[in-house]
Amino acid sequence: MGRTPFPTPPSSNPAAPGARPAPAAAPLAAAPGARRETADRRTLVVGRGISVQGTVQDAERLVVEGTVEASMIHAAELSVAPGGVFRGEIEVEDAELAGTIDGTLTVRGNLTVRSTGRLIGKTKCRRLQVEDGGQITGHLEMITDGPGRPSVGEPLATSRPVTEPAESQAS
Numbered sequence: 001m002g003r004t005p006f007p008t009p010p011s012s013n014p015a016a017p018g019a020r021p022a023p024a025a026a027p028l029a030a031a032p033g034a035r036r037e038t039a040d041r042r043t044l045v046v047g048r049g050i051s052v053q054g055t056v057q058d059a060e061r062l063v064v065e066g067t068v069e070a071s072m073i074h075a076a077e078l079s080v081a082p083g084g085v086f087r088g089e090i091e092v093e094d095a096e097l098a099g100t101i102d103g104t105l106t107v108r109g110n111l112t113v114r115s116t117g118r119l120i121g122k123t124k125c126r127r128l129q130v131e132d133g134g135q136i137t138g139h140l141e142m143i144t145d146g147p148g149r150p151s152v153g154e155p156l157a158t159s160r161p162v163t164e165p166a167e168s169q170a171s
Helices: none
Strands: 043-046 051-054 061-064 067-080 085-097 100-113 118-130 135-142
Touching: 061 085, 085 118
Parallel strands: 043 061, 051 067, 061 067, 067 085, 085 100, 100 118, 118 135
Antiparallel strands: none
């Protein structure tokens, strides 16, 4: 057999016959200190029909189209697509849920539950939006710490004055 199993890639030499010119490098649009765009984030996509179990580290954005089972994940953004399932514990800045989360979810920013989304278990979030048809089952706790607001688990202060009990009159 004198033939190689894989065709040789086209030459990167622009003078070579049939060679394509190299694409020009795109200019960097990010200014120092600017927020990185979603496309620039380290993204892990678990595609449809794929199951992942274990630990995920250093992913800034997690997109779940298949099934993920993890003990604890920290990320900036979570997106669970319709049909996607996340089981376990995760802490993120923002989350969009169109599939299912079964476990513990902490969202320090915005949590959006789409019409096809199902949230089962324990959830803490600062801001919540639920579309018509979205389902939440379990324990939901709002994170309310901020200036002049009590933090989670702190009792509310009363604003009414404390009065002494009225004395009874004996005759």
